[in-house]
Amino acid sequence: MQKEAPFIICVSTKIFVSFSMVQKNILATFIVTAVAAFGVVRAQGNCTSLDLEYICQNTEYVQGIAADCGLACLSEGEECLEACMVEQLELTLPCIDCFGEQVVCVVQNCYFPCAFGTEEACAECALQNCEAGFNECAGIVDADADAWTNLCDCNDNNPVIYPGAEGTNQGYDNDCNGLLSPSELTTCVADMNNDQIIGTADLLIFLGTFDCSDNCLPEADFNNDGVVGASDLLTFLSEFGLYCF
Numbered sequence: 001m002q003k004e005a006p007f008i009i010c011v012s013t014k015i016f017v018s019f020s021m022v023q024k025n026i027l028a029t030f031i032v033t034a035v036a037a038f039g040v041v042r043a044q045g046n047c048t049s050l051d052l053e054y055i056c057q058n059t060e061y062v063q064g065i066a067a068d069c070g071l072a073c074l075s076e077g078e079e080c081l082e083a084c085m086v087e088q089l090e091l092t093l094p095c096i097d098c099f100g101e102q103v104v105c106v107v108q109n110c111y112f113p114c115a116f117g118t119e120e121a122c123a124e125c126a127l128q129n130c131e132a133g134f135n136e137c138a139g140i141v142d143a144d145a146d147a148w149t150n151l152c153d154c155n156d157n158n159p160v161i162y163p164g165a166e167g168t169n170q171g172y173d174n175d176c177n178g179l180l181s182p183s184e185l186t187t188c189v190a191d192m193n194n195d196q197i198i199g200t201a202d203l204l205i206f207l208g209t210f211d212c213s214d215n216c217l218p219e220a221d222f223n224n225d226g227v228v229g230a231s232d233l234l235t236f237l238s239e240f241g242l243y244c245f
């Protein structure tokens with residue numbers, strides 16, 4: 001009996017340790033998945049998120065090429081147009097197909113205003129008849145209704161983030177310029193490595209001390225209850241991705 005007791009304790013300690021490791025791995029997988037979903041702009045139409053970014057950054061150039069190719073291929077149709085655009089634009093073929101469809105739409109619906117009317121009349125007709133179809137094909141949406149589509153809205157799920165937006169001190173790059181101004185930063189507790197970003201480096205430090213029994217990092221005990229547990233994890237997750245003072 002006396003020989004077995006330590007053995008049982010030893011085994012149960014091992015089980016406890018491995019169980020805890022499994023939990024940490026599940027947690028890490030969950031968080032990494034959540035982080036990946038957080039960071040990726042999901043394009044739903046024919047255009048990839050890289051296509052949309054390219055169109056955003058080169059809007060006038062893309063429009064110009066589309067118009068030029070449309071004119072050059074007026075009598076030859078969609079294949080000519082696509083070949084013409086592929087040559088000059090860094091867009092995927094399925095995305096370029098949407099431009100082809102749009103030109104066909106304009107030719108079918110707006111031939112007279114575009115051939116004989118003013119540029120404005122042609123544009124107005126195209127907007128009325130062919131813009132919605134193009135947006136649907138390309139996957140262009142304004143999911144957060146802040147008047148900026150996912151072409152240039154660097155976070156289309158948050159209406160206080162769009163090009164030119166005022167800082168809201170919530171830890172977001174509000175104006176999508178890739179830079180952080182004082183009015184964009186917020187106060188964080190989870191910046192474990194003090195680099196002003198709550199990111200994967202902080203996550204690794206936090207997970208290293210999560211559920212700790214000794215040598216706990218006191219700075220990870222956000223609610224000061226003596227353990228690094230579930231409620232601290234919720235705090236950490238609520239700050240993930242934020243920019244801090």
Ligand SMILES: [Ca+2]
Pocket residue numbers: 141142143144145146147148149150153155156157162
């Ligand atoms: Ca938007």
Ligand SMILES: [Ca+2]
Pocket residue numbers: 144146148153154155156157158159160161162
């Ligand atoms: Ca937005």
Ligand SMILES: [Ca+2]
Pocket residue numbers: 173174175176177178179180181184
């Ligand atoms: Ca900014």
Ligand SMILES: [Ca+2]
Pocket residue numbers: 190191192193194195196197198199201202
């Ligand atoms: Ca950090």
